[in-house]
Amino acid sequence: MLSENNYVPLKPKIITLQMRIINKIGNEQLLEREKTLFLCSKHTSYNIYPIIFDWVENLYETDCVMCFKTTEMEFEVMTSLLVHKVPTILVVMKRFTDMYNLQIEMALKEGRMLILVLERDELHGAGLTSRLRNEFVVNMADNIICGYVNPNGSVFSLLAGRKNVELLLNRDARMAAEELDKKNSRWTVGEDKTLLRMFYEDLGVHEIHKRLRRSYLSIKNRISSITLPEQLLKGREFEDFVLTELLGIGSNGNTMKLLEWRGDKSIAGVFPESNRYPDFVISLDHRKKVALECKWRNKLPASLKNDVFSPERIELFKSYSDENSISIWFIIGVGGEPSAPELLYQVPLSAVDYILSKKQTIIEFLCNDCLTIDDFVIKYAYRYDEESGNIVKEPLMTNKRRRTSKSKYASIDN
Numbered sequence: 001m002l003s004e005n006n007y008v009p010l011k012p013k014i015i016t017l018q019m020r021i022i023n024k025i026g027n028e029q030l031l032e033r034e035k036t037l038f039l040c041s042k043h044t045s046y047n048i049y050p051i052i053f054d055w056v057e058n059l060y061e062t063d064c065v066m067c068f069k070t071t072e073m074e075f076e077v078m079t080s081l082l083v084h085k086v087p088t089i090l091v092v093m094k095r096f097t098d099m100y101n102l103q104i105e106m107a108l109k110e111g112r113m114l115i116l117v118l119e120r121d122e123l124h125g126a127g128l129t130s131r132l133r134n135e136f137v138v139n140m141a142d143n144i145i146c147g148y149v150n151p152n153g154s155v156f157s158l159l160a161g162r163k164n165v166e167l168l169l170n171r172d173a174r175m176a177a178e179e180l181d182k183k184n185s186r187w188t189v190g191e192d193k194t195l196l197r198m199f200y201e202d203l204g205v206h207e208i209h210k211r212l213r214r215s216y217l218s219i220k221n222r223i224s225s226i227t228l229p230e231q232l233l234k235g236r237e238f239e240d241f242v243l244t245e246l247l248g249i250g251s252n253g254n255t256m257k258l259l260e261w262r263g264d265k266s267i268a269g270v271f272p273e274s275n276r277y278p279d280f281v282i283s284l285d286h287r288k289k290v291a292l293e294c295k296w297r298n299k300l301p302a303s304l305k306n307d308v309f310s311p312e313r314i315e316l317f318k319s320y321s322d323e324n325s326i327s328i329w330f331i332i333g334v335g336g337e338p339s340a341p342e343l344l345y346q347v348p349l350s351a352v353d354y355i356l357s358k359k360q361t362i363i364e365f366l367c368n369d370c371l372t373i374d375d376f377v378i379k380y381a382y383r384y385d386e387e388s389g390n391i392v393k394e395p396l397m398t399n400k401r402r403r404t405s406k407s408k409y410a411s412i413d414n
Contacts, residue, residue, distance in 0.1 A: 019136040023117035025096060026107075030089055030114045033064040037141035039134070039159070041150040044073040046217045051168050052147040053206045056080045061112075066091060066141055069098075070130075073147060079103055079204030087112045091137050093129065094119055102202045134158055187222055199223055237338035238296035239279055242331050246344070246371050247282070256373065257283040276313075277320055278328055284373045291326050293317070296333040296341060304362065308332060309352050317349055329376065332362075344369060 040052070056077060059065065066089040069075040081088045082103040090104075096115050098104060107113035118136065120129055131154055138144065138158060144165045149156045159165050187195075191212055198208050208219050228236070239261075248254045260281035262274055278291035301307035308330065321328050328349040333341030346367040347355070354360040367375070 018121050018132045019118045020121050021116055022094075022119045023096075023115075025115040025117070026113045027087075027111045028114060030064055030087055030112075033087070034142045035064050035066050035089065035140065036143040036145055037066040037137060038074070038077055038145050038147070039149075039155055040071065040073045040077070040147035041153045041155055042071050043150070044071075044148045046215070046220075048148050048169065049073075049076075049206075049216045052077060053080060053209075055145065055147075055168055056084060056086070056206075059084065059086045061085055061087065063087065064089065066137060068092075068133075068137075076205050077147070079202060080206045082107045082113070083203055083207055085110075085112060089114045089116060091116045091118060091133070093117070093133060103204075104202075128154075130154070131158070138162075185218075192222070192226060195219070195222060196226065199227060234296060234338045235294070238333050238341070239294050241333070241339045241341070242292065242294050243280070245339075246331065246369065248370065249282070255285055259283050259289065276316055278317065281326070284376055288376075289326050290376050291320070291324075291328045292331055293328065294331045294333075296338045298335065300334050300343075300362070305356050309356060314349070314352055321349060327376070346371065346375065 044052075052073070057080075059081070064087045065081055067074055067078050067081065068091055069078045078088065078090060085107075088107065090113065092115060094117065096117055104113065104115075108115075118133060120132065134155065135158065142164065144159060144162065146155070146159070146165060146167045146169075148169055149159070149167060191214075194212060195208055198211065205216055205219050205223075208214070209216055212219070214222075243249050243258065247256055249256050249258055258280060262277060262279055278293040280292040280294070282290050282292060284290060295308050297307070305311070317328050320326075330345070330347040330349070330352075332345040332347065333343070334345070335342030344367050345362055345365045347362065347365045351360060351365065355362050
């Protein structure tokens with residue numbers, strides 16, 4: 001029972017289930033077994049990792065564990081369960097998108113895994129999706145194991161008062177001593193090769209820890225230094241699409257040339273200053289250049305200001321544009337895959353302030369799946385009419401108006 005030391009039991013809440021299973025992938029017979037749910041608060045210290053993985057290694061193929069993979073710790077536990085061939089029920093929301101994970105692929109093939117896809121039942125009440133998901137799965141479990149529970153978090157209040165909960169941290173507090181990396185901090189080429197091989201085989205941080213005898217924190221930092229996370233890989237895939245498919249650079253008869261392409265290299269959180277600038281500098285012809293910032297998202301962000309058009313990025317890009325006398329465009333892909341987005345937006349930097357102030361909508365900047373030099377030529381100026389409160393679109397007759405910095409016209413390439 002969750003009541004040791006500072007863990008004070010509360011009165012269990014009456015729960016109204018507001019989730020439903022919309023898909024089952026894998027061995028459905030696992031639902032008939034006695035199920036142990038693994039839960040862990042979001043921010044888990046690396047000091048607790050040895051305790052959690054010690055629990056995993058003492059499980060048997062006759063056990064069955066339910067888990068999520070939304071946090072770093074949950075993902076690593078799921079991976080370790082699969083590596084040790086412990087029957088596993090993975091719970092995800094809306095859809096499952098990790099079919100390329102080798103350990104998941106093998107577990108599904110061998111019949112020792114089930115993936116439950118959940119969806120909110122919008123007809124019944126409201127609440128945080130994560131909370132409703134946890135309530136639903138907690139009621140499916142026979143036993144609950146907690147790696148670490150934040151007394152101020154939602155997991156603690158959900159489990160308080162339940163008698164089928166065990167807190168791993170109470171098993172052996174001595175194992176939570178500060179983790180030390182006894183090896184020299186410098187990684188060898190041989191260690192890097194072993195790490196990369198195990199990383200791309202989806203073996204997880206615990207197996208790498210056992211093989212290399214490095215601390216979990218050291219391994220995580222090294223992985224971040226020499227690999228690209230999934231989000232950056234998707235960003236690179238979208239950049240490839242923009243260059244080859246959208247712009248057609250390198251194809252016969254295309255006069256556009258790639259002059260600069262900024263990378264995402266870093267080490268231990270240190271990035272080159274140039275990474276802050278637009279992804280590409282493109283030569284449209286022998287005289288005109290443009291800079292492009294490429295962004296792909298699963299869906300259009302609810303707040304463009306907090307995501308694609310952050311104030312810091314916009315101010316930096318404005319300075320870069322002025323200092324280099326170059327126009328900057330945002331190429332935004334939405335939905336589908338990074339290599340084949342459902343929607344494309346071509347937004348000039350000069351239009352961002354209008355979009356953020358809601359004087360224009362980003363929908364106005366939808367573009368085709370092929371851009372030419374003409375699409376980057378200034379054709380119109382936009383003027384805000386104070387009397388009507390509308391944006392007035394007027395033909396831009398000469399380049400002189402565009403260069404007048406104090407003009408009340410804001411030129412937009414559209």
